[in-house]
Amino acid sequence: MNVRRLLGLALAAWLAPQAALAALSGGAVKIGVLGDVTGPYSGMGGAGSVVAAKMAIEDCLRAECKGMKIDLVSADHQNKADIGSSTARKWFEEEGVDAIADLTNSAVALAVQQLAREKGRIALFSGPATTKLHNEECSPTGFHWMFDTYALAAGPARAVTQRGGKSWFFVTVDYAFGHSLEKDASEMVKQSGGTVVGSARHPLNSSDMASFLLQAQASKAQVVGFANGSADAVNAIKQSREFGLIEAGQQVIPLLLFVNDVHALGLGVTQGLSFVDGFYWDVDDETRAFARAFQARDAGKAMPSMTHAGVYSSVRHYLKAVARTGSDDGKAVAQAMRELPIKDPVMRNATIRADGRVIHDMYLVTVKKPAESKGAWDYYKISSVIPAADAFSPLSRSVCALVKK
Numbered sequence: 001m002n003v004r005r006l007l008g009l010a011l012a013a014w015l016a017p018q019a020a021l022a023a024l025s026g027g028a029v030k031i032g033v034l035g036d037v038t039g040p041y042s043g044m045g046g047a048g049s050v051v052a053a054k055m056a057i058e059d060c061l062r063a064e065c066k067g068m069k070i071d072l073v074s075a076d077h078q079n080k081a082d083i084g085s086s087t088a089r090k091w092f093e094e095e096g097v098d099a100i101a102d103l104t105n106s107a108v109a110l111a112v113q114q115l116a117r118e119k120g121r122i123a124l125f126s127g128p129a130t131t132k133l134h135n136e137e138c139s140p141t142g143f144h145w146m147f148d149t150y151a152l153a154a155g156p157a158r159a160v161t162q163r164g165g166k167s168w169f170f171v172t173v174d175y176a177f178g179h180s181l182e183k184d185a186s187e188m189v190k191q192s193g194g195t196v197v198g199s200a201r202h203p204l205n206s207s208d209m210a211s212f213l214l215q216a217q218a219s220k221a222q223v224v225g226f227a228n229g230s231a232d233a234v235n236a237i238k239q240s241r242e243f244g245l246i247e248a249g250q251q252v253i254p255l256l257l258f259v260n261d262v263h264a265l266g267l268g269v270t271q272g273l274s275f276v277d278g279f280y281w282d283v284d285d286e287t288r289a290f291a292r293a294f295q296a297r298d299a300g301k302a303m304p305s306m307t308h309a310g311v312y313s314s315v316r317h318y319l320k321a322v323a324r325t326g327s328d329d330g331k332a333v334a335q336a337m338r339e340l341p342i343k344d345p346v347m348r349n350a351t352i353r354a355d356g357r358v359i360h361d362m363y364l365v366t367v368k369k370p371a372e373s374k375g376a377w378d379y380y381k382i383s384s385v386i387p388a389a390d391a392f393s394p395l396s397r398s399v400c401a402l403v404k405k
Helices: 003-022 046-061 081-094 106-119 149-162 176-191 210-219 230-242 259-265 285-297 306-325 330-339
Strands: 029-035 070-076 099-102 122-125 142-144 167-173 195-202 223-227 251-254 274-277 362-367 380-386
Touching: 029 046, 029 081, 029 306, 046 070, 046 099, 046 285, 046 306, 081 106, 099 306, 106 122, 106 142, 106 176, 122 306, 122 330, 149 176, 149 223, 149 251, 149 274, 149 362, 149 380, 167 176, 167 210, 176 195, 176 223, 195 210, 210 230, 223 230, 230 251, 230 259, 251 274, 274 380, 285 306, 306 330
Parallel strands: 029 070, 029 099, 099 122, 122 142, 167 195, 167 223, 223 251
Antiparallel strands: 274 362, 362 380
């Protein structure tokens, strides 16, 4: 190969990332992490979501995104839809943010989904669970990444009802997420031959669950389902032990629990609980390597939750699509995201459907007894793998306008 040929190849290799960079608005791609930093969902999202986004950026800069300028901003939406929406609007209109990730809290997520659709920007939902995000309120630039209320409810509700837990009572957080979770679980209970005898709804971030648990106790239901999450789920589980629900013969089923919640409560309180999770750090070598890297970045404090894993995966895939298109145009990137295979350390058998729902394998887990655990964060036994096609609501049931019937 002559010198001129070598120089030409070297110049082309140098110019490729420069051309991609020039196609980006403002010369950079800008990502915002908008989540709950100080409230009840801060453990499963919060600062850990920022860590996960930084890891995704760094990994992409070492590979597909070489030469690209990537900026990251973050904010606390305080679990208020108006604050989340106003922050997103400012990011889109004044600060040039191209994509927003995390978005824990379903009410906040629905508000940002509408705004992102209007602005043609990308929304990456890893923390909220309402199925409206990929159903009634779906968007061509919105992607529901990790879990939703159907996936959380289907496995436990079906399995417990079929094993004989026929009558259910729900203790539900009173906003979009809780309503959706209770609805999906109730439908699965009834489809499996059970009945729902009642429910009690509590405000978000309730420290005192006494009146709601007393209603559950008085219902005589065989199963008490907690349609809430994080701090609310922790309080409900802890206080259900204090009120003796389990000792009285009622089965307690948390429909959303994170590994950091189990860590906070301890195995003595959580042993035997079964629920669905979208990511567990100790599945294989890839998940363990990712989790150890995350833990090291988080000052060794915690293993990643499925929200953190979802933020990493969604941001990583988004950046691959930006690199593929050489553009941060929302519609072009969204199309590339649908075309590219999802391949990363945390997702298994993952694809993006027409409605923006990312389907992937989920895990039905049972919390180990203290004697079964080999050390800190060794908390789960995987009872079964729920295949991607079965874990999420069928596309045939979707009312998303993007789905061709």
